Amino acid sequence: MTSTPQTDVIVVGAGLAGLVATAELVKAGKHVTIVEQEPAASFGGQAWWSFGGLFLIDSPEQRRLGVHDSLELARQDWFGSAGFDSADDYWPRLWAEAYLQFAAGEKRAWLHEQGVRFFPIVGWAERGGYTATEHGNSVPRFHITWGTGPGVLAPFVARVKQGVRDGLVTVKHRHQVDELIVEAAEGGTGGAAGSGSGSGGGAASRTRVVGVRGSLLEPSRVARGVTSSRTVVGEFELRASAVIVTSGGIGGNHDLVRQNWPKRLGAAPASMLSGVPSHVDGRMLGISQTAGARLINSDRMWHYTEGITNFDPVWPQHGIRILPGPSSLWLDATGRRLPVPLFPGFDTLGTLEHIVSTGYDYSWFVLTQKIIEKEFALSGSEQNPDLTGKNLRLLAKRVGPGAPGPIEAFKAKGVDFVVADDLPTLLAGMQRLSGEVPLDTARVEQEIRARDREIGHPFTKDLQITAVRGARNYLGDKLIRVASPHELLDPAAGPLIAVKLHIVTRKTLGGIETDLAGRVLASGGAPIEGLYAAGEASGFGGGGMHGYRSLEGTFLGGCIFSGRQAGRAVAAAL
């Protein structure tokens, strides 16, 4: 057993939420020990890999592009998408409102003050396609951070590293927490904390979380994001006045994803790619539950349907999500077009539900070279060297002819791509990638030709074409995101491309129930003394501030807001 010195606060997990909480604690002069199961190479967790998209309301970037946004409109969109519908949504609703105020208020100024800058063109994610009170963003709100994920992390990494130099932060890598230490609170009668499904408010009022126990993992020299060994070489125990759990979600653990898969989405897909490293293992959720924490909304999750197999994987089953513009024709595995309004980039979970209902776990985009050049972006810092590296020369290529290098690389090397000069060759390639599943090639041809007949005049009954034309009224879309409408079979727009799209796991929308201070609640509703949670582990606040659906760009911001809330609350409480 390694004996460890006392510290004010233990933060479990060196992802964005943990780093933000730590930075706030350091600012208040507290000593923090961060315990992290991964080696130093993976410092920063998922956020480093992220695209760095941030949800902001009524920003200068929006205003410059003529986008009139407001807190009221964003609230309408958020609550219309969230669909909060149960008593468990009490804290999630309050977190949603507080987060909206943050995103419309000090969020941008606070980040700007710390050096975060934004790409001037605001993206329009999750466009919805329903009525005004239902899912989707009424306006573009997806602000890409200059420097992508690493750019979001940078100020918090700097503040934490300064804390290390000032002797206020200790970072312990290869420390895997297996247990939260629960003891009788002062004046309490003692007794074990809850087990399994939580122990009730009584136990919470008598106990206190005083530290963590866990396994020392063998040193690892693997690169960032690569799965590290779980060979245990020792144990540790560490005590503090408070513990903040910022351990992330469950997306890297397909067993947990399947176990919690919502019945409303049908059966869990037989095969999925992983959009997150394997350290996103969800173990800490069960460990927190054993200490009495209440987990809520565990069946709410956010997985993508536009996943492609990474030809150069970092972690197991590494999938990359295409961030699509609206023009590609979206077909199910058999070749049938997806129903309205399931157009690319409109309704992630609606599309997931539909695809699962087809009985297959994949679907197809059919598009042209002209569309791929303008409309395909890949989510991930490493897939956007121009934005991540703040490289203006590379960035300029986005507006010029040709697709960005990473897209062309996938087109050439990706196993999910078919590129062909004519339709019969494209269909044969699609059938080849379908294996045993029969593709109705006549149907695909009919869908393509029917869609093309709708293009050549200003009228159409095809709502996807109306949506594409509408999108081009927005300068940001017209400049870099939406190709001018054209026939898919126009040779001048070619070659033709088909992309086999897989389901790729990503975010956990439910989690540890917390109040607005980030205090972890037990099943009776009382806070568990000494225990806090933030980031994806707490469903980005409250145990699920997104409800059932997200407006996108809300996860990094959710880590920043909930990490800041928890850090400040712990500092005030000590």
Ligand SMILES: Cc1cc2nc3c(=O)[nH]c(=O)nc-3n(C[C@H](O)[C@H](O)[C@H](O)COP(=O)(O)OP(=O)(O)OC[C@H]3O[C@@H](n4cnc5c(N)ncnc54)[C@H](O)[C@@H]3O)c2cc1C
């Ligand atoms: C490719 C990609 C693109 C994305 N793009 C965006 C985007 O554009 N916009 C957006 O808003 N969001 C985006 N996200 C989501 C966002 O990055 C994550 O939701 C967020 O970074 C989660 O941060 P976190 O601090 O809660 O958890 P994590 O980053 O998962 O960090 C948790 C840390 O806790 C550690 N840990 C877990 N259990 C233990 C334990 N038992 N003991 C010790 N340590 C433990 C883990 O090793 C990990 O380092 C993206 C994510 C990915 C992967």
